[in-house]
Amino acid sequence: MSEAEELPRSIVRRVVKDKLSRCSEDGEISVSKDALLAFSESGRIFIHYLSATANDICKESKRQIINVEDVFKALEETEFPEFLRPLKASLEEFRKKNAGKKAAVSKGKDDEPRKKRKLEGESPDKGEGSDKAELSDKGEDPDKGESDKGESGDETNDLKE
Amino acid sequence: MASSNTPKPENKKSTKKSEISKAEKKKTKNAEIPKTDGKTKKNKEISQEENKKKIKKAKLSNGTSKQRDEGSKKGVAAEGNGEEAKMNVFPMNRIRTMIKGEDPEMRVSQEALFAINNTVVGFLFLASSSPLFRCLYPSSFSSFSLQEKFLEQFTQDAYAFCAQDRKKCLSYDHLAHVVSKQRRYDFLSDFVPERVKAEDALRERSAAGKGGS
Numbered sequence: 001m002s003e004a005e006e007l008p009r010s011i012v013r014r015v016v017k018d019k020l021s022r023c024s025e026d027g028e029i030s031v032s033k034d035a036l037l038a039f040s041e042s043g044r045i046f047i048h049y050l051s052a053t054a055n056d057i058c059k060e061s062k063r064q065i066i067n068v069e070d071v072f073k074a075l076e077e078t079e080f081p082e083f084l085r086p087l088k089a090s091l092e093e094f095r096k097k098n099a100g101k102k103a104a105v106s107k108g109k110d111d112e113p114r115k116k117r118k119l120e121g122e123s124p125d126k127g128e129g130s131d132k133a134e135l136s137d138k139g140e141d142p143d144k145g146e147s148d149k150g151e152s153g154d155e156t157n158d159l160k161e
Numbered sequence: 162m163a164s165s166n167t168p169k170p171e172n173k174k175s176t177k178k179s180e181i182s183k184a185e186k187k188k189t190k191n192a193e194i195p196k197t198d199g200k201t202k203k204n205k206e207i208s209q210e211e212n213k214k215k216i217k218k219a220k221l222s223n224g225t226s227k228q229r230d231e232g233s234k235k236g237v238a239a240e241g242n243g244e245e246a247k248m249n250v251f252p253m254n255r256i257r258t259m260i261k262g263e264d265p266e267m268r269v270s271q272e273a274l275f276a277i278n279n280t281v282v283g284f285l286f287l288a289s290s291s292p293l294f295r296c297l298y299p300s301s302f303s304s305f306s307l308q309e310k311f312l313e314q315f316t317q318d319a320y321a322f323c324a325q326d327r328k329k330c331l332s333y334d335h336l337a338h339v340v341s342k343q344r345r346y347d348f349l350s351d352f353v354p355e356r357v358k359a360e361d362a363l364r365e366r367s368a369a370g371k372g373g374s
Contacts, residue, residue, distance in 0.1 A: 029330070029331055032331065042284075043284065044259065047256060066273045067270045068272045071277060071280070
């Protein structure tokens with residue numbers, strides 16, 4: 001579960017390197033290990049920050065499922081309004097492709113058990129990440145620590161199954 | 162279980178990860194209770210060792226990144242949503258798990274999940290451009306509202322600076338400086354703090370202690 005709580009490092013590295021290569025044309029600019037870790041942690045905190053803000057907006061409207069409009073309002077509240085335009089454009093593309101995939105919904109259902117198997121296969125990697133989980137637990141609030149413990153319990157159950 | 166099941170290279174990686182975690186623990190301990198000069202020397206030695214480890218890990222990380230990429234590709238193929246996967250840089254289930262880790266009762270629609278996924282990519286793009294300017298133009302990084310103009314100017318001056326021996330490594334200090342200076346990144350201030358000398362931390366601690374008493 002600990003690794004499931006982090007963004008994949010390879011993807012973070014790819015995104016940051018892509019941006020840096022666009023900014024500079026005189027060769028690649030390397031990123032230190034600490035900076036890459038800070039980027040990954042920043043992305044994780046940004047997800048929590050954005051989702052918590054969207055959740056508050058959702059509760060104000062007395063709904064229980066966060067939708068896209070809540071995310072848009074959350075972006076405005078968190079002072080990142082410049083993301084709205086490209087986000088809406090890509091969302092329209094997403095919707096078009098979703099409409100095209102309605103026929104493939106049954107296929108998607110068939111794929112679900114495969115995902116579960118892969119998750120089970122990934123369990124040893126999660127074991128490796130336990131040290132990082134401990135570090136993150138220490139850094140976090142006691143309440144979050146408790147929630148993490150509960151999740152670890154779920155993990156053991158999944159492993160037994 | 163995990164150690165026995167995993168092959169040898171993974172064992173090495175796990176040991177190195179444990180070493181990293183130990184080093185981080187040492188950092189935290191030293192930051193909390195650094196007292197003697199001997200410890201500062203130890204910190205220097207630790208930093209040197211970490212530099213060596215970083216080099217080694219860089220090589221290993223390349224291999225691991227390849228493996229992970231293959232894994233992600235397999236996952237994409239299994240999902241059968243090649244087009245959708247191309248649009249989503251980060252795995253959707255991963256982001257959903259992260260959001261539910263914060264509040265298990267939180268429910269997010271598929272479109273909202275997609276929106277958050279894309280926003281994180283944009284956020285990382287934005288967060289990585291500011292430290293880059295800080296890395297290459299320390300003296301001219303006083304006005305953030307001209308960030309786009311800096312980008313244009315930077316592109317033009319890139320060739321001019323190519324001949325100079327400028328540092329081309331984006332490090333933690335550049336990122337921490339941006340987080341501390343720019344208000345929109347206040348939510349990261351607890352997680353990406355600027356590095357402080359042990360003496361200053363001790364002074365703050367003693368002051369806090371006096372205040373408490």
